[in-house]
Amino acid sequence: MTSSFHDxxxxxxxxxxxxxxxxxxxxxxxxxxxYAPVVAFLRRQGxxxxxxxxxxxxxxxxxxxxxxxxxxxxxxxxxxxxxxGALKHFAADQRQKFLAAKRGGxxxxxxxxDELADVAVExxxxxxxxxxxxxxxxxALIDLEQEMAQEGKGQLFSLLKPALTGxxxxxxxxxxxxQAGLSVDALKMSLHxxxxxxxxxxxxxxxxxxxxxxxxxxxxxxxxxxxxx
Amino acid sequence: xxxxxxxxxxxQCGLALSPDTxxxxxxxxxxxxxxxxxxxxxxxxxxxxADLPTLEDIAAAFPDLEILGLIGRGGMSAVFKARQPKLxxxxxxxxxxxxxxxxxxxxxxxxxxxxxxARLSHPSIVMVHDFGESGGFAYLxxxxxxxVNLRQAMRAGRFPPKQALKIIPAICDALQFAHTQGVLHRxxxxxxxxxxxxxxxxIADFGIAKILNEKGGDMLLTQSGAxxxxxxxxxxxxxxxxxxxxxxxxxxxxxxxxxxxxxGELPLxxxxxxxxxxQVSGGVDDVxxxxxxxxxxxxxxSADEMKTQIEGAACVPSAKFGAxxxxxxxxxxxxxxxxxxxxxxxxxxxxxxxxQELQQDSLNSALSVLLLNVGVFSLILNLALWLGLVPINRxxxxxxxxxxxxxxxxxxxxxxxxKHAFWWSLAVMGAGIAGFYQLPRHxxxxxxxxxxxxxxxxxxxxxxxxxxMHQHPVGKPPHSQKRLVSWGGQAAVGVVxxxxxxxxxxxxxxxxxxxxxxxxxxxxxxxxKIDTGFSIGNLVVYEHDTGQPWLARVERREKDGLMLTxxxxxxxxxxxxxxxxxxxxxxxxxxxxxxxx
Numbered sequence: 001m002t003s004s005f006h007d008x009x010x011x012x013x014x015x016x017x018x019x020x021x022x023x024x025x026x027x028x029x030x031x032x033x034x035y036a037p038v039v040a041f042l043r044r045q046g047x048x049x050x051x052x053x054x055x056x057x058x059x060x061x062x063x064x065x066x067x068x069x070x071x072x073x074x075x076x077x078x079x080x081x082x083x084x085g086a087l088k089h090f091a092a093d094q095r096q097k098f099l100a101a102k103r104g105g106x107x108x109x110x111x112x113x114d115e116l117a118d119v120a121v122e123x124x125x126x127x128x129x130x131x132x133x134x135x136x137x138x139x140a141l142i143d144l145e146q147e148m149a150q151e152g153k154g155q156l157f158s159l160l161k162p163a164l165t166g167x168x169x170x171x172x173x174x175x176x177x178x179q180a181g182l183s184v185d186a187l188k189m190s191l192h193x194x195x196x197x198x199x200x201x202x203x204x205x206x207x208x209x210x211x212x213x214x215x216x217x218x219x220x221x222x223x224x225x226x227x228x229x
Numbered sequence: 230x231x232x233x234x235x236x237x238x239x240x241q242c243g244l245a246l247s248p249d250t251x252x253x254x255x256x257x258x259x260x261x262x263x264x265x266x267x268x269x270x271x272x273x274x275x276x277x278x279a280d281l282p283t284l285e286d287i288a289a290a291f292p293d294l295e296i297l298g299l300i301g302r303g304g305m306s307a308v309f310k311a312r313q314p315k316l317x318x319x320x321x322x323x324x325x326x327x328x329x330x331x332x333x334x335x336x337x338x339x340x341x342x343x344x345x346x347a348r349l350s351h352p353s354i355v356m357v358h359d360f361g362e363s364g365g366f367a368y369l370x371x372x373x374x375x376x377v378n379l380r381q382a383m384r385a386g387r388f389p390p391k392q393a394l395k396i397i398p399a400i401c402d403a404l405q406f407a408h409t410q411g412v413l414h415r416x417x418x419x420x421x422x423x424x425x426x427x428x429x430x431x432i433a434d435f436g437i438a439k440i441l442n443e444k445g446g447d448m449l450l451t452q453s454g455a456x457x458x459x460x461x462x463x464x465x466x467x468x469x470x471x472x473x474x475x476x477x478x479x480x481x482x483x484x485x486x487x488x489x490x491x492x493g494e495l496p497l498x499x500x501x502x503x504x505x506x507x508q509v510s511g512g513v514d515d516v517x518x519x520x521x522x523x524x525x526x527x528x529x530x531s532a533d534e535m536k537t538q539i540e541g542a543a544c545v546p547s548a549k550f551g552a553x554x555x556x557x558x559x560x561x562x563x564x565x566x567x568x569x570x571x572x573x574x575x576x577x578x579x580x581x582x583x584x585q586e587l588q589q590d591s592l593n594s595a596l597s598v599l600l601l602n603v604g605v606f607s608l609i610l611n612l613a614l615w616l617g618l619v620p621i622n623r624x625x626x627x628x629x630x631x632x633x634x635x636x637x638x639x640x641x642x643x644x645x646x647x648k649h650a651f652w653w654s655l656a657v658m659g660a661g662i663a664g665f666y667q668l669p670r671h672x673x674x675x676x677x678x679x680x681x682x683x684x685x686x687x688x689x690x691x692x693x694x695x696x697x698m699h700q701h702p703v704g705k706p707p708h709s710q711k712r713l714v715s716w717g718g719q720a721a722v723g724v725v726x727x728x729x730x731x732x733x734x735x736x737x738x739x740x741x742x743x744x745x746x747x748x749x750x751x752x753x754x755x756x757x758k759i760d761t762g763f764s765i766g767n768l769v770v771y772e773h774d775t776g777q778p779w780l781a782r783v784e785r786r787e788k789d790g791l792m793l794t795x796x797x798x799x800x801x802x803x804x805x806x807x808x809x810x811x812x813x814x815x816x817x818x819x820x821x822x823x824x825x826x
Contacts, residue, residue: 137251137259165239165258195262202263220264227244227257 009208010079024064030079030209031060033139038087040131044124045091059090078219079209084128129226136223140201147197156180160187160194282307282324282366290364294322306437310373319373320358323437330367339367345412346436353403355423355433374433376426379419383490390509393490394543396422396430400483401536403432408476408532412436415474417482418462419489461485461495465523477525480535484520484528487539496521512542512635515703541635564618568609575605579665593675597664600679604658611654614647627694631703638703646694653686656729678732685725693718734758735814738770738778756811763791768813771804778810 009026038059042052063086141161148157159180163173177187206216206223239246239255246255287309288296295312300321309322330336343360346369350356356372382388400422407414414421414435423431464481467474488496491513492506502514516538522528529535579598613619619626621639626632632642660682664675696718701707739753756770763769763783769791773779781793781804790805 133260134250134256137256137263140263141252141254141259161252161254165254165262198259199263202260220260224257224260224264227260 008210011211013079014211024066028064031064031083033205034079034083034132034135035060036135036138037128037131038083041084041087041124041128042091044127055091055094058094059087062090078211078215080129080132080219084125087128126226129223133223133227136202136205140198140205143201143205144194144198147201148194156190157194160191163191164195164198282327284309286364287322287324287366290366291322291368294320294370296322311370313370319375321355321371321373323369323371325367327365330362330365335367336362342436343369345410349407349410349412349435351403351406353399353429353431354407354435355431357435369437371433372431374423374425374431376424378433379422379424379430379486379490382424383419383493388490390491390507390513391543393487394509394513394539396424397483397487397539398536399430400432401532401539404476404479404483404532405536407435408479413474413476414479414482415467416462417479417486419486422486461497464525466525475525476532477528477530480520480528480532481522481525483532483535484517488517488521491517510542513539515634516542537637538635541637564609564613568606571605571609572602575602582665593664596676596679597661599661600657600664600683601661603683604654604656604661608651608654608658611647611650614643615651616647617644619643629698631698634703641701642694642698645697646690649693650686650690653690657683657686674732678729682729689722689725732758736811752816754816755814757814758811763812769793770810770813772808772810780813 009030012026013023013030035056038056039052042055043049047055145154145157148154159176163176173184173187177184180187180190182190203216206219207213210216210219238244239258244255244257246253250256251259282290284296284299288294291311293313293315295314297310297312297319300308300310306326307324309324311320311322312318313320330339339360339362343357346357347360355374357369358372359370361368377385404414404417412435414432416434416437417432421432421434423433425431462482462485464474464478467478467481485496488494488500488503491503491509492501494500494506503509503517504511504514516529516535519538520528520535529538576598579601610625614626617640621633621636626639626643627646629642632639660679664679699708735755735757737753737755754770763786765783765785767783768780769783770778770780771791771793779795781795783791784794784801785792787803790803791809792801793804794801
C-alpha cells in the first residue's frame with residue numbers, strides 16, 4: 001500500500017493541478033466514481049432529483065473542463081474534502097445566480113441570503129460523507145465481483161457475498177458449503193480469501209483519494225464514523 | 230439470503246440497513262471487514278451473532294449448571310447468568326467461542342492463565358470460581374455481580390465528579406493487588422468495570438485479554454469494529470508494541486476511563502483538561518493528565534501512587550478555595566481557643582509579676598513580654614501545623630501554589646515548617662523569659678539580640694521549608710539530598726545557636742594573667758551569663774576599664790551592681806551590673822598551653 005502511494009489518482013491530480021492530460025483523466029475517473037455523493041449532497045440541500053442531477057452534471061463539467069472553482073485547491077488534503085469544498089462553492093454560486101435572476105435585476109444578493117444558504121450546511125456534509133462511504137464500498141464490491149467473474153468465480157461471489165460480513169450459523173454454513181460444492185473448511189478459506197481481496201480493494205479505493213498512508217488510515221476511520229452517524 | 234428477507238437492522242452492529250445500498254450488506258460491517266488486519270488465524274476467532282451458542286447449546290454443554298439467561302456478549306465471548314444448584318449460588322458463565330478453543334496452544338494458555346486468575350481474590354475483582362472446557366466450549370465460572378457496568382451507568386446519567394473520584398481508589402486497590410501478583414488486566418474500559426447494587430465497584434475480565442491472545446492487545450484490533458471501540462482505552466505502547474506492555478498500560482486505560490467519567494468524552498487528539506469540562510480541581514487534572522502520558526515512564530508508576538494522588542486531589546474543593554469559614558473544623562477552633570486562653574493567662578501572670586515584684590527597665594521588659602507572647606503563640610500555632618491538625622486553607626499555614634495542590638502536599642510542607650518553627654519558637658520564648666528576669670548581663674544589647682533571634686527564627690524556618698519543597702517536588706520522587714548541603718545547613722544553624730549561647734548564656738574565657746586564689750594563671754574557663762544568684766565568695770568575671778575580662782570575688786551584692794575584691798585583699802570596689810559578665814562555671818587548666826618560664 002505504501003509503495004503505491006506515489007502514483008495514485010489523487011496524488012497525480014494534486015501534483016499537476018489538473019493541467020496535463022493524464023491528470024485530467026485521473027480526475028475524470030475519480031469524479032465518475034463519486035457521482036452519487038455529489039447528487040446526495042445537492043438533494044439534501046433541498047433540490048429535486050432532476051435538478052440535483054442536472055446541477056451535478058454542470059458541476060462535473062466545470063470541474064473537468066479545468067474551470068477553476070473558487071476556494072477549492074487540489075494540492076491540499078483529500079479528494080473527498082476537495083470535492084466537497086468545490087461543490088459547496090459551486091452550489092452557493094448557482095444559488096446566488098438563481099436568486100438574483102429570480103429577483104429580476106442585476107441586484108447583488110443581500111447578506112441574508114448567504115446566511116440562509118449556510119444554515120443547512122451541516123446536514124448535507126454528513127450525508128455527503130455517508131454517501132461517499134457507501135459509494136466507495138459499492139465500488140469496492142463491484143471491483144471484487146468483476147475480479148472474481150474474470151477468474152470464473154462469479155457464482156462463488158454471489159454465493160459467499162452474504163457471508164462476507166460475518167460467519168453464518170453452523171447449519172447454514174454447511175448448507176452454503178454444500179451449495180458451493182466445498183467442504184466447510186474450504187468454504188472458510190474461500191471466505192477468508194474473499195475478505196482479503198475485498199479489503200485490498202477498499203484500501204486501494206481509499207488510497208486513490210488521499211495523499212499518504214496516514215491519511216488513508218484517518219480516512220477509513222472518518223468513513224466509519226460517517227456510516228455510524 | 231435475498232435482499233427482501235433482510236431485516237431493517239444489521240444483526241451484528243444494529244445499523245439501520247437499506248436493501249439498495251452495498252448490495253444489501255451492512256456497510257459498517259463491510260468497512261469493519263476492510264479495516265481488519267489480514268491474519269487468518271485471528272480472524273476465525275471472531276465471535277459474531279451467528280457463532281453465539283444458544284441457551285440450549287449451553288444447557289447441554291453444562292449439565293451441572295442451571296442456565297438462567299444471556300447477560301451479555303462481547304466481541305469475543307458470551308456471558309450467561311447461571312445457578313449452581315449444589316451450592317445454591319448465582320454465577321456468571323463466560324463462554325469463549327468454539328473456534329478459539331481449537332486454536333493450537335490455547336488449551337495450555339487457558340490452563341495457565343486460568344489458574345492465575347482463580348487465585349486473584351480481592352473484594353474489587355470479580356472472582357473466578359472455576360474454569361475449563363466443557364462440550365467444546367472454553368468457559369469461566371465467575372462471581373455474579375448484580376448491577377450495571379460503568380458504560381451503562383454513564384449512559385444513564387453523567388457521573389458527578391465526586392462519585393467518579395470515589396470509585397477510582399477502589400479500582401486502584403484492585404489493580405495494585407493484581408499487579409503485585411503479576412497479573413495485568415490489559416483491557417480496562419467502562420464495560421469491564423461493574424457497579425453492584427450497593428455501589429461498590431468490581432473489575433471484571435481480569436487478564437481475559439491475555440487468555441484470548443498471548444500477544445496481549447493484538448486480538449482486540451482484530452475484532453469487528455473493535456479497533457474503533459476499545460482503542461481509545463489502550464495505552465500507546467499497547468497498540469504499537471503489545472508484547473512490551475506492563476502494569477502502566479492499565480494505569481493509562483484507567484486514566485482514559487476517569488477522563489471519560491469526568492467529561493463524558495474520550496481524551497482524543499488535543500483534549501481539554503478535565504477541570505475545563507467538569508467541576509474538579511487542578512489536582513485532578515494533574516492526576517488524569519499524568520495517567521494519560523504517552524510515555525509510560527512519565528505516568529504514575531503504580532496503581533497505589535495513582536490512588537494516593539486521586540484521594541489527595543479529591544479532597545480539595547473544586548472552586549479552588551472559598552471563604553475560610555468553609556474549611557473550619559473542630560481542631561482549628563479548639564487550637565484557636567487554647568492559644569487565646571494561654572495568651573491571656575500568660576499576660577495576666579506577667580503583668581502582675583511586672584508591677585508588683587520587679588521594677589525593671591521598661592523597654593526591655595516590654596520587649597521580653599512581647600517576645601514571650603510571640604513565642605508562645607508561635608509555639609502553639611506551629612505545633613498544630615507540625616501535628617497536621619490544620620486542614621488546607623487560605624490563611625493559616627504555608628501558602629504557596631504548590632502546597633495548595635493537594636492536602637497530602639499541604640500536610641507534608643506544613644509539618645516540616647511547623648517542626649522547625651516550633652523549635653525556634655521555644656528559643657524565642659526562652660529569650661523572652663530570660664529578658665523578663667533580666668538574666669542576660671548586657672541589657673543594652675537585649676533588644677537587638679531579641680529582634681535578631683526572631684528574624685533568624687523566621688528566616689531559618691522559611692529557608693528550610695523552601696529548601697525542603699525544592700528537594701521534594703510535587704508528584705516526583707524527592708531529590709537525593711547532597712551531603713555537603715545537608716551538613717552546611719546544619720553547621721549554619723549550629724553557628725547561629727552557638728552565637729546566641731555566647732551572647733546570652735555562657736561565654737568561654739581564657740585568663741591571660743591573674744593570680745586570683747583558686748585560679749591558675751592561663752587557665753580556660755566558662756562564665757555563665759544568666760546566673761543571677763551571685764553569692765559571697767563566688768568568682769565572677771567583669772569587664773575592666775581596659776576592656777579585658779578580669780576576675781574577682783563577690784564581697785557583697787548591691788542594688789546596681791556588685792562589690793568585688795581581688796587577690797584576697799580586703800579593699801573592695803564597685804562594678805555595675807552591665808560590666809559584670811558572669812559567674813564562673815568551671816575552669817580548666819592546660820599546662821602545655823603556655824610555655825614554662
